Amino acid sequence: MNPQTIVCNGCAVADRAVCSVLTEPERAELARMGRRRRYRRGETIMAAGDESTVFATLVEGVAKLSLIDSDGTERIMGLVHPAGMMGQLFTPSQRLNVTAVQNCEACIFPRDSFEALTASHPALAQRVLKETLRDLDESRSLIDMISRRQAPARVAALLLSFSRASSPSACFPADAFDLPLTRGEMAQLLGLTIETVSRSITALERDGMIRRTGSQSIAITDRPALEALVA
Amino acid sequence: MNPQTIVCNGCAVADRAVCSVLTEPERAELARMGRRRRYRRGETIMAAGDESTVFATLVEGVAKLSLIDSDGTERIMGLVHPAGMMGQLFTPSQRLNVTAVQNCEACIFPRDSFEALTASHPALAQRVLKETLRDLDESRSLIDMISRRQAPARVAALLLSFSRASSPSACFPADAFDLPLTRGEMAQLLGLTIETVSRSITALERDGMIRRTGSQSIAITDRPALEALVA
DNA sequence: CGCAACATTGAGACCAGTCAAGCAAAGTGG
DNA sequence: CCACTTTGCTTGACTGGTCTCAATGTTGCG
Numbered sequence: 001m002n003p004q005t006i007v008c009n010g011c012a013v014a015d016r017a018v019c020s021v022l023t024e025p026e027r028a029e030l031a032r033m034g035r036r037r038r039y040r041r042g043e044t045i046m047a048a049g050d051e052s053t054v055f056a057t058l059v060e061g062v063a064k065l066s067l068i069d070s071d072g073t074e075r076i077m078g079l080v081h082p083a084g085m086m087g088q089l090f091t092p093s094q095r096l097n098v099t100a101v102q103n104c105e106a107c108i109f110p111r112d113s114f115e116a117l118t119a120s121h122p123a124l125a126q127r128v129l130k131e132t133l134r135d136l137d138e139s140r141s142l143i144d145m146i147s148r149r150q151a152p153a154r155v156a157a158l159l160l161s162f163s164r165a166s167s168p169s170a171c172f173p174a175d176a177f178d179l180p181l182t183r184g185e186m187a188q189l190l191g192l193t194i195e196t197v198s199r200s201i202t203a204l205e206r207d208g209m210i211r212r213t214g215s216q217s218i219a220i221t222d223r224p225a226l227e228a229l230v231a
Numbered sequence: 232m233n234p235q236t237i238v239c240n241g242c243a244v245a246d247r248a249v250c251s252v253l254t255e256p257e258r259a260e261l262a263r264m265g266r267r268r269r270y271r272r273g274e275t276i277m278a279a280g281d282e283s284t285v286f287a288t289l290v291e292g293v294a295k296l297s298l299i300d301s302d303g304t305e306r307i308m309g310l311v312h313p314a315g316m317m318g319q320l321f322t323p324s325q326r327l328n329v330t331a332v333q334n335c336e337a338c339i340f341p342r343d344s345f346e347a348l349t350a351s352h353p354a355l356a357q358r359v360l361k362e363t364l365r366d367l368d369e370s371r372s373l374i375d376m377i378s379r380r381q382a383p384a385r386v387a388a389l390l391l392s393f394s395r396a397s398s399p400s401a402c403f404p405a406d407a408f409d410l411p412l413t414r415g416e417m418a419q420l421l422g423l424t425i426e427t428v429s430r431s432i433t434a435l436e437r438d439g440m441i442r443r444t445g446s447q448s449i450a451i452t453d454r455p456a457l458e459a460l461v462a
Numbered sequence: 463c464g465c466a467a468c469a470t471t472g473a474g475a476c477c478a479g480t481c482a483a484g485c486a487a488a489g490t491g492g
Numbered sequence: 493c494c495a496c497t498t499t500g501c502t503t504g505a506c507t508g509g510t511c512t513c514a515a516t517g518t519t520g521c522g
Contacts, residue, residue: 089364095368122350128360129359137326146374148422191379
């Protein structure tokens with residue numbers, strides 16, 4: 001069942017992923033170059049240090065980009081959501097680990113073939129560039145959050161972003177949702193410890209902004225207050 | 232004296248800037264579209280919120296990318312060195328301030344003209360993409376440093392990067408150099424306060440790793456120790 | 463059931479922030 | 493040339509938020 005050939009018809013992200021800028025026949029050509037694969041929660045999609053040979057688009061699930069320090073601690077640098085890109089182009093080796101934090105499905109392409117395609121199709125190169133600029137913006141937002149906000153505000157910001165990501169419509173964020181990350185992963189992403197994340201969640205609940213319904217289920221009970229805390 | 236037409240012959244970054252991938256006549260065409268301008272230390276090159284109308288390449292000097300928070304505090308998100316790019320492509324407005332922290336010289340192009348050029352010249356689009364990927368890597372290194380290292384290690388890392396940047400040859404970093412940033416700017420970049428930066432420098436000097444020769448002049452006296460602190 | 467993984471809570475230590483004072487260098491104007 | 497101001501840097505005392513260490517609770521699974 002794994003891996004499979006790519007079928008673009010009915011693909012959940014066909015209109016948002018970078019391949020959406022290609023014409024029908026061009027996309028068919030790209031599809032023939034690649035494979036579709038599933039990953040289970042916790043499975044490594046790409047490993048840091050690996051020869052960088054593939055480029056991928058996430059179709060379903062959530063993946064984390066992380067870096068393992070010399071002392072063995074992991075640092076999450078960002079998350080990848082459906083339609084997002086995984087794998088560094090134009091570099092000899094991967095600098096980051098990419099790991100599924102939920103069951104994932106991805107379209108995998110040989111890196112050199114994909115790079116060649118960007119050379120012959122300027123629209124694709126532009127689209128990848130735009131996406132990379134978005135990643136850069138996100139990375140800078142993370143810097144801002146880590147260096148300025150205190151722990152409860154960082155956790156609040158993360159909860160709000162989960163709220164947005166877990167909703168089918170971007171305009172109407174979900175008020176109840178499941179956390180895609182463990183406390184430990186949230187801590188690594190926010191530059192905190194597990195204990196501080198846990199204490200912050202407790203504090204947010206005590207202040208009536210959220211309610212816990214199971215260790216991974218959150219309900220937002222006072223969104224304005226939560227947003228005010230982040231701003 | 233300001234602004235002037237662009238003359239690529241003898242340009243200090245002609246072999247490293249993104250325009251280096253263009254052919255001679257193509258570059259001449261680009262040069263006609265733009266202007267070269269000087270900025271004094273402290274001068275704003277682009278302001279956040281501005282309609283994003285220009286794209287620029289830094290030819291000389293050092294610039295900072297910063298964000299002003301709602302409470303008025305400034306946060307530096309990164310530095311731009313010669314051959315680096317300034318100005319966000321494909322976005323309606325600038326999200327970051329770009330300010331000269333040293334006297335600068337830059338080639339300024341209309342954003343839409345430059346974007347059009349990336350559409351017709353895949354090599355240029357690829358080159359801009361590569362540069363953006365490098366920026367993304369740098370931004371993620373900053374995340375790593377801010378969230379994991381303590382104050383003296385962050386300052387040490389910054390000093391080492393200045394040491395590299397101020398040397399003509401990348402392979403032989405300079406042991407004595409002037410700091411391009413004030414204590415306040417270093418603090419904003421590292422996510423610390425002025426006082427903590429100052430105390431960290433004092434501590435590094437007390438431990439014999441560096442020596443201060445004037446408030447902006449630093450000499451590295453024990454590079455291995457400094458590198459060990461960062462690693 | 464009992465184990466393993468994850469989460470919560472508490473006590474104490476420590477690093478960096480805040481507040482405040484003093485110092486040094488570079489202008490500025492009489 | 494000398495007060496005077498401005499700006500930036502250093503240092504100290506104190507506070508406080510987060511980390512560390514440790515114990516306990518909870519959930520899910522073989």
